[in-house]
Amino acid sequence: QKEVEQNSGPLSVPEGAIASLNCTYSDRGSQSFFWYRQYSGKSPELIMFIYSNGDKEDGRFTAQLNKASQYVSLLIRDSQPSDSATYLCAVNIPNSSYKLIFGSGTRLLVRP
């Protein structure tokens, strides 16, 4: 059973702090990794993707990938109350161009 695991949270951080969101996956053959943000009652939106080991930065967001440990993380620097949302990790299914497995998401709360 292919799985993507996330802590459901909520993860509570003060405004201005770094929020660290983590995700582990079970299939070593996965090559593509995605972070989606979902506000309550809304649809998900893609915020980051990463394909290679290491870090990838985009503004206040940094995605980190460690394939040996099967671990993906998302760091949000200078967290803002508007970052409060559920963050979904998604991983591709090897040998499939069309399929992703989503984690159940981590709820982030940024306290003013």
Next chain:
Amino acid sequence: SQTIHQWPATLVQPVGSPLSLECTVEGTSNPNLYWYRQAAGRGLQLLFYSVGIGQISSEVPQNLSASRPQDRQFILSSKKLLLSDSGFYLCAWTFRRRDAGELFFGEGSRLTVL
């Protein structure tokens, strides 16, 4: 620019009634199209995907079906709803040659089956 529209936004249906959710994409051609379902507090579950008109792949055996009568139109249907069909249904698209993970989602349809 590309847009995706999905309707209806919310609906409450009795058990055993039919269902039809519709999704259209504008501003692109030959998109890959997807139907996902999200149960409360759960991750997204892929229900169907389509790489072209009339080409539907089903991921989960259930009482739902999908159709793609036109290039940018994707429809999710059921003849008889079950209580377990309640959830948040999301249509999504990707560029044909892009990774399946770069999904663009519609606004979603919240279905409650009573």
